Amino acid sequence: MPVFHIDDEPVEFHPGEKILSAALRNGKKIPHYCYHPGMSIVATCRICVVDIVDLGNGRPAPKLQTACSVDAAEGMKIETMNQKVEEGRKLVNEFLLINHPLDCPICDQSGECTLQDYSFEYGSGKSEMDYSKRVYGWRDIGTFVSLERNRCIQCSRCDRFTREITGTNEFGMFNRGHELTVDTYTDRPMTNKFQGNMADICPVGAITEKEFRFKRRVWKLKKNRSICTGCSTGCNVTIEHDRNEVFRLKPHENQNVNKWWMCDEGRLTYQIMNERKTRINRPLGRVGQNLQDISWEEAYRAIAERISEMEPTGNEVIALTDTHASNEELFLIKKLLKDGFLSDNVFCPLPKWEQRESEFFINTLITTDKTPNRAGALALKIKGDPGNVEVKNTIDGELKVVIVLGNPFETEHEIQQKIKPAQLVVHIGAYHNCWSEIADVVLPGQYYSEKKVTFTNKMQHVQATDIVVQALRRSRPEWQIIVELAQSLGHKYSFSNINQVFAEMAGETKAFSGISFDQIGDQGMKLTQTFKDTGMKLVKAPA
C-alpha cells in the first residue's frame, strides 16, 4: 500500500483515499463534523484543515486544505498540529459558536458532542459576538427524533442521510446564508424507519432520540458490544446502560452487516431488556392449578423422577423452540433429545420471510423475519416448515414429555391444545407466555443482554452477544439449564462455559466447522458452509 506522512509518521492509504479517511482508519485524530465515511463528501464545515507541507512533489499547498476532500498521495507530508492548523481550526470553531446556544447543561448530546470537545480544545473562553443569536423554535421532525435547530451547525449530514442512505428525501436544508437551517420537506414528521441514525450522525445536540431525551447524562452510561436481536439482520450494537438499566442501543460499525446503521425498531428493544413484569423470576412447579416457587434442585429432581417413571422414547418426546434461541441452545436441546430419548423431534417455526432488494443498503437491513437466529436453526437442521405441518403430524400421537424453549408457535392454538394433555411439559424461558401457563415445571432463562451466546444472522454470519446487565438472581442461561437438566437425567455433559459448547457444536455441525467462539470477535464470522434459505423471498423495493 502507498504511504504518506502525518506529523512525520508513515500512514498507509488506499489509492484514491482522502487524507482524513486514511488518517482516521489509522487511528490518527483530525477534527471533523461534516465528513461521514458512509456519505458523500461536502467539505463545508471546514474544521478538518491540515497543512500540506509537501504535496508529494516537494512543494507545499498554498493554504490549509480540508483533509476530508483532498486525496492522499505518495510522498505527501501533512501536519495536523502546527500553529497554522490550530489557528485554522480556531477560526472555524469561533464561527460555529457565535450562534450556538451553549446550552450544554440541558443538552442530551453533552458529553458526546464533537462541538463541545473541539471547543474545549480550540475554543476561546470569551465570545466576541455581541449581537443577539439566531433563534428558532423546536420542531417535531419525526416519530423517533426531535430537532433543536438552534444547536445545528449546518453540517448537512442529516440532509445527506435521507437523500443518500434511506432515499426517502424527507429532510433537507432550507434558506440561505446565515439563515440556512434544516427541516422536513413536507412540514410533516418523518416516517422513515431509520431516524435514530440521524441522531447518531448529528455531531451536536440538534437531532436527538425522543426515547432517550432527558433520561441520563451520557457520561454515566457504560457500554457493551453486542448485537440487536430485533430481526435476522443482527445489526452490531453497543448497549448502553447504567445501574443495571439499559438506556439505549447504538449501532456499531460492521461493514459486513449493518455498516454504520440500525433501524428504530431495533433501538426500541432496549425496553424489553428492562422489562420486569412478565419475567420469570424463579423456578416454578405446578401443584394442582397453581405454579409454586421451587428451588433449582427440586425442579431438576421433579423432572428426573417423572421421566424415569415414564421411560419415554422416540415420538413420545418432543422439543419446541423458537428462533430466538441461540446456536448453542439449539444445539444442546437437539443433543439432549437424541442422547436422552433417541428422538429427533426438535421443531421450530420457519415461516416464509421477505428480503427487500434495494440499491439503498439500509432498506435491506430490516427484514420481515423478526427473530435473530433463523439461519442458526437451519444450520443445525432443527425441523420446521412454513405451515408447521410436520410438527402437527408428529404431535398427533400420545405425548409424554415436551420441552419448550422460549415462545414458539405462539399463535398456533392447535399445537398448544395438543401439547396441553402431555404428561410432562417443561418450559425454559425468560418471560411468561402461553407455555408457562400450561407447563408443569418452569425454568427461568435469560434475555440475550444477560448472557454470552451466539446467533447466526440472515447473511449467515455468526455473531456473539455479551453480558451487559446483571441477570435476575435466580435465572440461568438456557444453555446451562439444558446442560444441568441433562446431568440430572444422568448424562455426562461437562460443559462449564459457552466456549466449550460452541467447540462441540463446531465439531459436530458442518456449517460451524473450524470456527471457535474466540474467533468470532468483534465483527462476526461467516459460516464455513453456507446454504440456501428456501423460505426467503426476494422482493423489489418500492420505486
Added chain:
Amino acid sequence: MAEETLVLFKNIRNPKYSKSLEGYKKAGGYHTLKKVFGMKPEEVVQTVKDSGVRGRGGAGFPTGLKWSFMPKGTGKPSYLIANADESEPGTCKDRELMLKDPHLFLEGMMIGCYAVGCHHGYIYIRGEFFPAIKSLNTAVEELYADGLLGPDPLGSGFHLDLTIHSGAGAYICGEESALLDSLEGKRGQPRVKPPFPAVSGFNGCPTSVNNVETLACMPFILGDDGVDAFKSFGPQNNSGTHLVSLSGHVKKPGVYELRMDVNMKDIIYGIGGGIRNGKKLKGVIPGGSSSSVMTADEVDVLYNFDELAKIDTMLGSSAMMVFDEDTDVVQLLHRITRFYAHESCGQCTPCREGTHWSRNIIRDFLNGNGSDEKLRRLDRVGGNMLGTTLCALGDAAALPIQSFVKKFPDDFRKYYANK
C-alpha cells in the same frame, strides 16, 4: 485619448444593425461556424489556446486550456454550458451581448460545442433578465427554423441542440458548480472540487462552463487571422478586447469595449468623461464588488488581469465602479457586505457566519457604535473568510472588507471619533 476597439461590439455599435438572424448573417455571421465545421475539434481547441483568451467570467482561466481538459472517449456525453447568470454587482456586459447581438454569442457557443464535442448545450441565464431571455429565445427559434440548430447545421452532420434555462435568482448559481447543481434541479450550492466539471460536471458528465462574453469572442478568434489580431489587442497573457462595465460617479457610465492595454485613468477620465459634478475621485472597485478596492492614488495602472493582480486586486468581470470624494465608504462597504450575507449559500461555516457577522459590525459603525476594537474585529472576521471556504464567495466577501478597512480607516473612525 482612449477609445473603443470594436470586436464584440462591432455590430452593436452600428446603428443600422438588425440583431435578427438575417441581420447577423448579413454582417458576416455564421461564416466562421461554417469554417469551424471544416476543422477538427482539436484544431479548434488549439486555435483558442493560441489566442490566449482568458475567461471573462471573473477567474480569467485560459479557455483553450479548460477545453483541452475535457476527456475524450468516456462513453458519456460532453456538455458545454454558457454561464449567463451575470450577477456580480457592477457587471452588465453579458446582458448587452444577449440583448443586442444574441447571434454573436450563439455562434460562439456553437463553436464551443463543436470544440468540446457537445451535442446539447445549455444556456443558464439569470432569471431576472426577462428581455435578454426573450431575445435569446427568439434567436434560438430562428436558428432551429433555419436549420442551423438541429440534426444538421450547415450540412455538417454535427447534431446540436441548445436549451435556455433560467435561474431562480441566486448569485451563487453563477459559480460554475452551483450552476450545475441548479441546472440539475437541485439546490444551487457549490460542489467540492476536485472533481472539476471537466471530469464530472452536468449529470456527472464532462462539462465546460464558459462565460457569455468568453464564448462571444470565438467567432472572431476562429475567423481569418483571428488569433494574431486578438493577441495584438493587449500585452502578452492578456490578449483580446474586453467589455468594461463602467459605473458609478463618472459622467458617461456604460459598457465599453476596450483593449487590455488601456490605463485605468484614461478609462475614468477619457472614456468615462471624468467624475461627475467636478468632484474628485476617491476610489475605484476595479473588478466587480468582489475585488479589493483601489484608492485614487492607485489608478495609474493598465486595466488588465496581470497588472491588477500585481497591485493585489483583480480584473474580475471587468466591472469598474468609480466613486467620488463625497462617498461614504462605510455605507458602500455595508451595501457590499449585505449583498454577500444575503447571497452566501450558507454551507461553509466561515462564509455563512462571517458574512452576517461582519455586516453587523459595519452596521454598528453606521449606528454610531463603532470603536477601534470593532475595526480590528471587522478586519479579523473578514480575514477569517479569506481562503477558508469551499468556493470563492468567501474570498469575494473578505477582500472588500479587508481592503476598505486598510485603505480608508479614517472613514470608519469618523463614525466614532467624536464620542
